[in-house]
Amino acid sequence: MSSHVEVAAVRAVAVTKRFGVGPAMVTALDGVTVAVPAGRFTVVMGASGSGKSTLLHCLAGLDRVDSGVVYLGDVDLTGLSERALTRLRRDRVGFVFQSFNLLPTLTAGENLLLPLRIAGRVPDRAWTDRVVDVVGLRDRLAHRPAELSGGQQQRVAVARALVARPAVVFADEPTGNLDSRAAADVLALLRRCVDEFGQTVVMVTHDPVAAGYADRVLLVADGRVVDEVDAPSVAMIHRRLGGVSS
Amino acid sequence: MIWRLVRRELAMRSRRAALTGVGAVVGVGLICGTLVLLETVAATAGADEDVRQLGQLVLVAGVVAVLVGAVLINAAFTVTVAQRTRELALLRCLGADGGQLRRLVGLEALVIGGLAGLVGLGAGVGVAAGLRAYVNSDLFPSGDLSGSGLVVSARTAVVSLLVGCGVTVLSALAPARRAGRTAPLAALRATPGSVRRAGQVRLVVGGVAVVLGVAAVPFAAVAGPGVLLLPAGVLTLLGLRLVGARVAGPLARLVGIPVARTLRLPGALAQANTARNPERTAATASALAIGLALVSFVLVLSASTKAAIEDEGARTPELHVRYEPRAGERAGIGADVVDRLAGLPELAAVAPLRSGEATVAGRPDRVTAVDPERYRRAQPLKVVAGSVTDLAAGGLGVTERVAATRGWTVGTPVPVRLPGGERTLTVRVVYAGNSYLPGAGDYLMAQADYAALGGDPTVRDVPMAARDGVPAGAVRAAVARVLAVDPALTVEDRGQARQRYLGQINRSTSLFLALAGLAGVVGLLGILTTTALSIVDRARELGMLRAVGMARHQIRLMIRGEALIVALLGVLGGGGLGLLFGWGAARVLAGSSSPTRFTVPTAALAAVAAAAAVAGVLAAALPARAASRIEVLGAIATE
Numbered sequence: 001m002s003s004h005v006e007v008a009a010v011r012a013v014a015v016t017k018r019f020g021v022g023p024a025m026v027t028a029l030d031g032v033t034v035a036v037p038a039g040r041f042t043v044v045m046g047a048s049g050s051g052k053s054t055l056l057h058c059l060a061g062l063d064r065v066d067s068g069v070v071y072l073g074d075v076d077l078t079g080l081s082e083r084a085l086t087r088l089r090r091d092r093v094g095f096v097f098q099s100f101n102l103l104p105t106l107t108a109g110e111n112l113l114l115p116l117r118i119a120g121r122v123p124d125r126a127w128t129d130r131v132v133d134v135v136g137l138r139d140r141l142a143h144r145p146a147e148l149s150g151g152q153q154q155r156v157a158v159a160r161a162l163v164a165r166p167a168v169v170f171a172d173e174p175t176g177n178l179d180s181r182a183a184a185d186v187l188a189l190l191r192r193c194v195d196e197f198g199q200t201v202v203m204v205t206h207d208p209v210a211a212g213y214a215d216r217v218l219l220v221a222d223g224r225v226v227d228e229v230d231a232p233s234v235a236m237i238h239r240r241l242g243g244v245s246s
Numbered sequence: 247m248i249w250r251l252v253r254r255e256l257a258m259r260s261r262r263a264a265l266t267g268v269g270a271v272v273g274v275g276l277i278c279g280t281l282v283l284l285e286t287v288a289a290t291a292g293a294d295e296d297v298r299q300l301g302q303l304v305l306v307a308g309v310v311a312v313l314v315g316a317v318l319i320n321a322a323f324t325v326t327v328a329q330r331t332r333e334l335a336l337l338r339c340l341g342a343d344g345g346q347l348r349r350l351v352g353l354e355a356l357v358i359g360g361l362a363g364l365v366g367l368g369a370g371v372g373v374a375a376g377l378r379a380y381v382n383s384d385l386f387p388s389g390d391l392s393g394s395g396l397v398v399s400a401r402t403a404v405v406s407l408l409v410g411c412g413v414t415v416l417s418a419l420a421p422a423r424r425a426g427r428t429a430p431l432a433a434l435r436a437t438p439g440s441v442r443r444a445g446q447v448r449l450v451v452g453g454v455a456v457v458l459g460v461a462a463v464p465f466a467a468v469a470g471p472g473v474l475l476l477p478a479g480v481l482t483l484l485g486l487r488l489v490g491a492r493v494a495g496p497l498a499r500l501v502g503i504p505v506a507r508t509l510r511l512p513g514a515l516a517q518a519n520t521a522r523n524p525e526r527t528a529a530t531a532s533a534l535a536i537g538l539a540l541v542s543f544v545l546v547l548s549a550s551t552k553a554a555i556e557d558e559g560a561r562t563p564e565l566h567v568r569y570e571p572r573a574g575e576r577a578g579i580g581a582d583v584v585d586r587l588a589g590l591p592e593l594a595a596v597a598p599l600r601s602g603e604a605t606v607a608g609r610p611d612r613v614t615a616v617d618p619e620r621y622r623r624a625q626p627l628k629v630v631a632g633s634v635t636d637l638a639a640g641g642l643g644v645t646e647r648v649a650a651t652r653g654w655t656v657g658t659p660v661p662v663r664l665p666g667g668e669r670t671l672t673v674r675v676v677y678a679g680n681s682y683l684p685g686a687g688d689y690l691m692a693q694a695d696y697a698a699l700g701g702d703p704t705v706r707d708v709p710m711a712a713r714d715g716v717p718a719g720a721v722r723a724a725v726a727r728v729l730a731v732d733p734a735l736t737v738e739d740r741g742q743a744r745q746r747y748l749g750q751i752n753r754s755t756s757l758f759l760a761l762a763g764l765a766g767v768v769g770l771l772g773i774l775t776t777t778a779l780s781i782v783d784r785a786r787e788l789g790m791l792r793a794v795g796m797a798r799h800q801i802r803l804m805i806r807g808e809a810l811i812v813a814l815l816g817v818l819g820g821g822g823l824g825l826l827f828g829w830g831a832a833r834v835l836a837g838s839s840s841p842t843r844f845t846v847p848t849a850a851l852a853a854v855a856a857a858a859a860v861a862g863v864l865a866a867a868l869p870a871r872a873a874s875r876i877e878v879l880g881a882i883a884t885e
């Protein structure tokens with residue numbers, strides 16, 4: 001663990017999340033306490049069903065926790081009304097999902113500006129231009145999602161998450177549907193966001209290679225964060241993952 | 247932002263929008279057609295009352311069509327919002343609030359409604375042109391609009407747009423509210439097309455409405471005021487709409503059993519699909535049910551009225567003189583004609599009737615004056631109490647209905663005032679009156695008393711009886727020769743009178759049927775639209791079925807089977823309601839001045855049911871074909 005004091009962009013304290021009732025009840029998060037450092041690339045890994053997505057949703061204010069507290073910056077999400085959560089999603093967080101990130105009826109460019117439009121904010125031209133250049137999609141802005149490859153669609157989604165300058169970008173298996181080259185593009189892009197823009201990124205992934213891009217890896221098993229590794233190598237991730245699943 | 251999303255949605259998914267808006271077009275078209283017709287009538291000198299009445303009937307049909315259309319539009323938006331759950335949820339993830347999503351759906355409804363209003367305006371001009379052609383043709387007894395062009399005023403256009411937008415937006419309110427409640431997480435886990443189950447409150451409110459509405463029918467029929475039937479009908483329909491989604495599942499399963507038996511695997515899938523999506527099934531079936539309820543209601547009432555006419559046949563004279571004066575003539579049947587008829591050897595009895603305004607026990611009415619002895623022989627009266635011959639000198643005859651409502655029996659004194667004076671007569675005979683066919687009116691009195699009190703001496707009808715053994719043709723010929731002196735007079739026998747009135751009933755029945763049928767057509771349109779929408783919804787699933795080896799024709803069979811099940815639900819529900827309310831109305835009318843005897847027109851109802859089921863399957867033919875053409879790969883790739 002790093003010894004110097006970090007500013008946490010997101011923090012979860014003793015967060016528990018259950019689904020269902022009675023015998024069908026599943027404890028997806030079982031007292032998770034974790035901090036996501038600001039300006040870093042944090043990756044969440046773990047076996048299928050271990051609670052990674054649930055953790056991400058709770059950190060991002062997409063889902064409510066059953067107990068515990070989640071702080072985004074210094075805002076306690078558990079105390080927020082639906083309206084305030086909506087405003088928070090609008091202004092403070094960005095999302096990239098595994099699929100269906102873009103509205104099929106809008107062009108890539110329109111999708112890109114959608115969060116700003118929803119918020120009624122005027123896009124910052126210089127910033128938008130820079131984001132578009134970074135994701136390398138300038139010649140694709142007039143295309144519809146159906147006319148883009150999966151990798152291009154994901155890059156539009158990343159650009160969109162950046163364009164509103166959120167405090168944190170959350171990504172749930174953004175490379176899950178991509179081949180290794182497209183995946184590498186998207187991962188490199190996320191890495192650049194962290195390095196060049198100081199963007200905080202939290203990404204769930206199954207891919208140990210993807211974890212190689214991270215500053216920190218959180219290993220989740222059975223609804224608990226069982227390990228935290230800073231600046232890991234791919235081989236190390238493999239080892240740790242092996243340890244978790246055995 | 248919202249506006250751009252709406253514009254894109256409508257441009258890229260114009261089929262979906264068209265399928266949604268079509269529900270409003272028929273109703274708007276009819277209403278707009280009426281307005282055009284009425285304004286054309288108003289602009290035409292001497293256009294007559296009949297045309298205006300026709301316009302009003304079409305207007306009623308238009309309102310009904312709008313209501314059925316509202317159910318359809320609601321169904322379409324319900325399906326659409328469910329289909330777009332992921333998109334809506336994605337917008338929520340990107341920071342859209344519930345209000346923005348509500349406005350998104352609402353604005354879409356407004357635009358679709360406006361377009362439907364415009365198309366309806368065009369259709370309305372077509373409807374008006376058709377109506378004008380009908381009025382100008384020989385089919386329409388009076389009126390002529392050939393001299394004037396159709397008048398399409400700004401008012402008509404505004405009303406069309408308002409109705410189109412209004413009905414669409416109102417129908418989209420609930421789906422828009424549902425859209426606003428979309429959770430952001432639904433973007434990640436939603437299986438498109440899953441519709442929430444109806445809430446408990448909705449179930450209870452709907453159930454109570456149905457029970458009250460249905461229970462009100464026998465109450466209105468037996469005890470209460472007949473007008474109660476109208477709110478009862480509305481209440482029942484609203485209630486059914488509310489509980490529909492809950493009962494549609496099990497009902498579809500039940501109705502689907504024979505379909506599954508005959509169509510095998512595709513049928514079984516069809517059964518499962520209709521039961522799986524009860525909201526869509528209920529909305530589509532209820533839209534169809536409204537039309538079928540109206541059609542079967544009209545059929546039951548018509549059959550019941552005809553039954554009453556048949557009942558009167560035995561109480562109508564063998565022959566009578568039909569007096570049809572031309573405008574301005576009021577001479578009545580001449581005394582010489584009556585005398586010559588009385589002299590004919592072919593006739594056994596000739597009983598001229600005079601009738602005029604009178605005040606009977608304080609109420610204005612018409613009384614008929616007869617020679618009791620002649621009348622007894624010429625008019626086959628069904629006497630309930632007393633005797634016709636007792637009418638002579640101070641007697642009064644009343645129908646059963648009058649006796650019942652006024653509480654009179656044989657022996658009751660009744661004051662009768664005629665233009666020349668007043669006298670208290672005594673009820674001497676109670677009989678079954680005829681309301682449709684020629685026969686005894688509500689009040690009978692002796693000719694001598696009538697004349698003494700200065701009653702109107704005009705002879706308006708002459709019932710006659712033929713002498714036994716004389717061939718009918720010879721009797722008619724002899725009477726016709728006498729009547730030849732006056733073109734206003736014709737002889738009519740029992741069969742002809744019956745035919746004439748049945749023909750009138752048939753004409754008005756077919757007019758009402760055509761109008762009710764329009765509601766049915768809108769309902770069938772609903773099968774087309776919801777089926778087509780559901781196929782968009784299920785592209786992946788259909789592709790998967792194809793991938794695992796289902797043949798194209800099996801897919802087609804499956805979709806048609808679904809349409810059949812929905813149509814059967816509509817037929818059963820609509821037919822049941824039509825029968826119930828037809829029974830109620832027939833019972834209410836039974837004791838009125840246009841009486842009925844409740845009769846179930848089994849053959850006609852069966853034909854309508856069969857036609858609706860077949861039409862339902864045909865309506866799904868295009869969507870079924872589209873479904874069978876879905877490419878395996880394309881469907882799997884659909885996101």
Ligand SMILES: Nc1ncnc2c1ncn2[C@@H]1O[C@H](COP(=O)(O)OP(=O)(O)OP(=O)(O)O)[C@@H](O)[C@H]1O
Pocket residue numbers: 019020026027028046047048049050051052053054055435
């Ligand atoms: N909406 C839900 N309703 C019921 N159970 C749920 C729901 N969402 C998640 N779960 C359960 O919670 C547990 C954690 O799920 P989660 O989606 O967080 O896993 P995950 O680690 O993201 O898995 P994967 O790698 O497969 O995406 C699982 O057992 C899952 O079945």
Ligand SMILES: [Mg+2]
Pocket residue numbers: 052053054
């Ligand atoms: Mg997951």
